Amino acid sequence: MAPELSVVILCYRSGGAARAFAARIREALLDAGVDNYQLVLVGNYVAGSDDTTPDVVRELASGDPRIVCSAVVKQGMMGWDLRSGLALATGRYLAVIDGDGQVLVEDLVRIYRLLREQGLDLAKTYRKERGDGLKRKVISLVFNGLFHVLFPGVLARDINAKPKILTRAAFERMTLQSSDWFIDAEIMIQARGLGLSVGETETEFLGLTGRRSFITLAAVFEFLRNLLRYRILEFRRRDRE
Secondary structure (H helix, E strand, O other): OOOOEEEEEEOOOOOOHHHHHHHHHHHHHHHOOOOOEEEEEEOOEOOOOOOOHHHHHHHHHHOOOOEEEEOOEOOOOHHHHHHHHHOOOOOOEEEEEEOOOOOOOHHHHHHHHHHHHHOOOEEEEEEEEEOOOHHHHHHHHHHHHHHHHHOOOOOOOOOOOOOEEEEHHHHHHOOOOOOOOOHHHHHHHHHHHHOOOEEEEEEEEOOOOOOOOOOOHHHHHHHHHHHHHHHHHHHHHHHHO
């Protein structure tokens, strides 16, 4: 029987912390009465690196039939990892969450309930409180502001926030292609284009411990370039129609 909820956990370079995070997700789901679930652990790695995450996620998957994993050499960045995880997800509802400990696992249950109770196509959080510093907060404000100028009508305050949950029916209408950090924006742009119903609830975003953020200045410029490229593509499609 297919699971009701598949949770794709992005575990890049999490190492042993992936084990603890998966346990916290499992505990939160069971406490909420969600026992028909699947965990998809994405531990893809850079060839030649000393990343132990692939071994951790393979071990977890071998010991629990409700866990599957992707642990292959990376062919892209976060977007590629997310898409590789979604390709393994078999649930009726599909959730994506970062496994770096900045997201409260309880939010997963809250937005799952929001989606089910309101009959939404997609539900997500927005980061009302952030513990990752002024620089990241300013970058997020600029990015979200520019996003809403270029793509008015998107019913979301915080485009990149996770967790996100969407129905399988909604996901199968999308054609996600991003292999980089733009994947969250691509999801929301396509949700807008498809006329999907979207709901949001606030969350606290915790500070990152144990490592530095993977988001660099180059990634910020990549965001901006992708925003403009996607906007131009939309204009061209409308002209053809």
